[in-house]
Amino acid sequence: MSAFLRSLGVRHPLVQAPMSGSNTPALVAAVSAAGGLGSLGAGYLEPQALLDQAAEIRAATDQPFALNLFVLPDEVAIDEAQVEAIRRRLDALMASEGLAVRTGRPARWAPRFSDQLAALREVRPAVASFAFDVLGRAQVRELQASGIRVVGTGTSVAEARAWAERGADAVCVQGAEAGGHRGTFLHAAEDAMIGLFALVPLTVAALDIPVIAAGGIMNGRGMRAAELLGADASQLGTAFLACPESAAAAAWKRDLQQAQEHRIGTIYSFSGRAARGLRNRFVDAMQPFADELPPYPVLNALTAPLRRAAATAGRGDLLSEWCGQGASLVRPMPAAELVRVLMEEYAAAGCTVA
Structure with a gap:
């Protein structure tokens, strides 16, 4: 069971990936209500749309959720x-x-990242996750002072370490199998196509913060395998794309x-x-x-x-x-049913569902 997610009040070691442009407040709320951590991909959203969609999530569930942004220059x-x-x-x-x-x-x-970040601070989600680059240490501390846990995205041990050095609470490692945009920022993308089941144990060995595994995990057995390699939790995106939400x-x-x-x-x-x-x-x-x-x-x-x-x-x-x-x-x-099936598979693979 994920100690990191449990500390947030999340029951399952499952994060629904923040799929900007293809997820919805309904999907995020359904996953969070079912015991996972729903994540809203807000990289394409203007600040007011971000505020509005976060309000929709809160109207649908009182459970924790995450917001994700792309770290980009304002101009x-x-x-x-x-x-x-x-x-x-x-x-x-x-x-x-x-x-x-x-x-x-x-x-x-693209939306101005600084304006998006200000809107995120106003929302105060349980978790703020980021891709495409790292935040500054002061930005990380400011979010944490507001009660927001910070999760960075890395596609190599070096990128994961960069987030740890900035004070992130956890890092999501994105294996080469992962769908959607690569979070790579220290390398050429083709140089950071590392398979997830090599990247997880390498990162766990190098860092002292929780590691979330992302990339090609489609069922509870995959979640269990990531955990056996040292991951604190698994992040699944493609698995939720076919949900009606x-x-x-x-x-x-x-x-x-x-x-x-x-x-x-x-x-x-x-x-x-x-x-x-x-x-x-x-x-x-x-x-x-x-x-x-x-x-x-x-x-x-x-x-x-x-x-x-x-x-x-x-x-x-x-x-x-x-x-x-x-x-x-x-x-x-439906997303809630998928969470239930995933956790049944996870339990059958040898883990106890909290």
Whole structure:
């Protein structure tokens, strides 16, 4: 049983991954109410939307939950020629695929992290988790002084150690199998594709803070295996994507069940940042232009209207279908039921459910 989560009043050693753009307040609340730690991925949310969604969670459950943010600079440097070139590529692709939507210039490329962090402090969730970089020591202390536990994301022992040195209460280690965006910040993404079941014991041996395992865990047996390797708890994301409370598009949910493991890989062409998901029609079509892609969050903002149009049209093959390596093991069921099944499997694998 997770001592870290138990100290928060969470009954199960289970964290629902903060999947920005595909989870909902309903999913977070359902997981927390069922005894896990629900997590709201707020990386794409403007401050008021973050406040509103946190209020929805609190209206649905009185149990602890987490908020997750992407640590990014407040201002983004733009290569205008690169932006215009990729816009032409994207518009041509959408035209050839029969979608009328075209790219545009957003008012902002991403929400200001400093404003998001201020909103998070106002919400005061039980846990604040972060990816893409580390906070400063003063920022960590300020959150902790407000009664918020801080969890960092690392894809290597060095990144996990960086969070520990900043005073984080725990670190979530993201194995190469994990779906969605990589949290890498000290290395090139391709240099930090470490398998979870090597990364967990290496990190546990190096640190004195709790380690949460993330990446490819789809059932209670996987949770038990991570625990045997020293993890304090397991974080599952893809496992919850097929739940009715998930905001994943219907085509995305359908494609997960049919996913072939050799067609799941690291993708840059939707967002400009390494992320694991299904290599579909969009990914294949953009591959010849890999050297032309602007970085995150610029490309992510440019493809956003295209992804929305693809979802509306039922075109999963043009969506960013993020998923972990075990995607085809998803089980479409309500989130609370999935938590119950996971914990039954966990118990059957030799652990006592508190």
